[in-house]
Structures are given as C-alpha cells and as structure tokens.
Amino acid sequence: METRESIFKRRSIRRFTDQRIPEEVLESILKAGFNAPSAHRLHPLDYIIITEKDRLNGLADRLTYGRPLREAQSAICVVGDHDKQELFDFLSQDAAASMQNMALMATDLGCASVWIGVSQSYPNISDLESFLELPKNFKCLSILALGYAAVNKEPNDRYDVHKIHNERWSK
Ligand SMILES: Cc1cc2nc3c(=O)[nH]c(=O)nc-3n(C[C@H](O)[C@H](O)[C@H](O)COP(=O)(O)O)c2cc1C
Numbered sequence: 001m002e003t004r005e006s007i008f009k010r011r012s013i014r015r016f017t018d019q020r021i022p023e024e025v026l027e028s029i030l031k032a033g034f035n036a037p038s039a040h041r042l043h044p045l046d047y048i049i050i051t052e053k054d055r056l057n058g059l060a061d062r063l064t065y066g067r068p069l070r071e072a073q074s075a076i077c078v079v080g081d082h083d084k085q086e087l088f089d090f091l092s093q094d095a096a097a098s099m100q101n102m103a104l105m106a107t108d109l110g111c112a113s114v115w116i117g118v119s120q121s122y123p124n125i126s127d128l129e130s131f132l133e134l135p136k137n138f139k140c141l142s143i144l145a146l147g148y149a150a151v152n153k154e155p156n157d158r159y160d161v162h163k164i165h166n167e168r169w170s171k
Helices: 003-009 023-034 053-061 088-108 125-131
Strands: 045-050 074-081 112-117 138-147
Touching (some): 023 074, 023 088, 125 138
Antiparallel strands (some): 045 074
C-alpha cells in the first residue's frame, strides 16, 4: 500500500476479531515506531508489548477510555525516559510521532488500531505505571491497541480550507 493510501485509510477501530497478530507483523509495526523522528536525537522511548488477555484487560481496567483493549489482540505501550528527555512536551511529541508511524504501518499491513491516550493527569496514572512495572524515570505516554478489524470504516477526508492561514492568523 502506498503511504498516501495508508494515511487516508487509517481509522480508529475499536472492535477486533479473534485473529492473532503474527510476530513478524508486530515486529514490522515496532520497526516503524522506532524509525520516528526524535527531539535532540535522544530516542528516549521503549515499547512494552502486551498480548496476554488478562494483561490487556488489566490495562483497560486502569484507563477510562481503554475499552478497545478488551478486544484487542495486542497492545504496544509507548513509554519514555524522562531523565533522558527532560522536556516532557518533547517526550510526548516523540511518542506521538512513533505512535502515528506504527498506526500507519499497521494499516499498511492490514491490521486495525486505535490510539489509547494516556495523560499524566489521569487519577490512576501511578497504578497504570506500577502495573507496567516501569522504572521511576519512565512515563507511560500512549498505547496502541491492535487487532484485525471487526467493523468497517470509510476513509477520512477532513481537509478544511477554512483552517488554513497564509503568513499569519486570518479569518
Ligand atoms: C492523543 C489521542 C488520544 C486518544 N485517546 C483515545 C482513547 O483513549 N480511546 C479511544 O477509543 N480513542 C482514542 N483516540 C482516538 C480518537 O478518538 C480518534 O482518532 C478520533 O475520534 C478520530 O477518528 P479516526 O482516528 O478514526 O480518524 C485518541 C487519539 C489521540 C490522537
């Protein structure tokens, strides 16, 4: 699939079939994540792969909007070393770049995904980070739930000329 096709075809899918994701497909998705740009070229991210059902449910239990994880076949938790990248906004932007690369690669390989957001302001963030047994300098930044789609969604077209400004903000 061409990159341009993946970009428009990718949709958030929250219902998955029982089909497992083969190891080599997961590995290709991870390789796309590793290849994302990184502020100061620090590459402060690690990835925790979760495929056991009780672990996926455990994640979902700790996230208000994590229900898709209950049907997902795998989840990739993107975690970042806050000692390595001290600017939290850069740490989280690194994670976002990596997440989008993985979501697009998943689409390219025929998988479905949904981005599960994680905020440091979530009340049970410490519980989530203990569940992942993260070292204290690591933050859980976002989670990609993955599987094969049990529903169909049409490609997006959100292009809006009214949101594009030339040279400076203008109405
Ligand atoms: C930072 C971020 C956090 C998100 N968090 C969640 C989430 O916790 N649960 C969920 O089901 N979807 C989540 N989404 C997916 C959005 O709801 C989805 O991208 C949006 O509705 C647009 O739909 P589309 O992805 O199909 O284009 C998140 C997306 C982003 C970028």
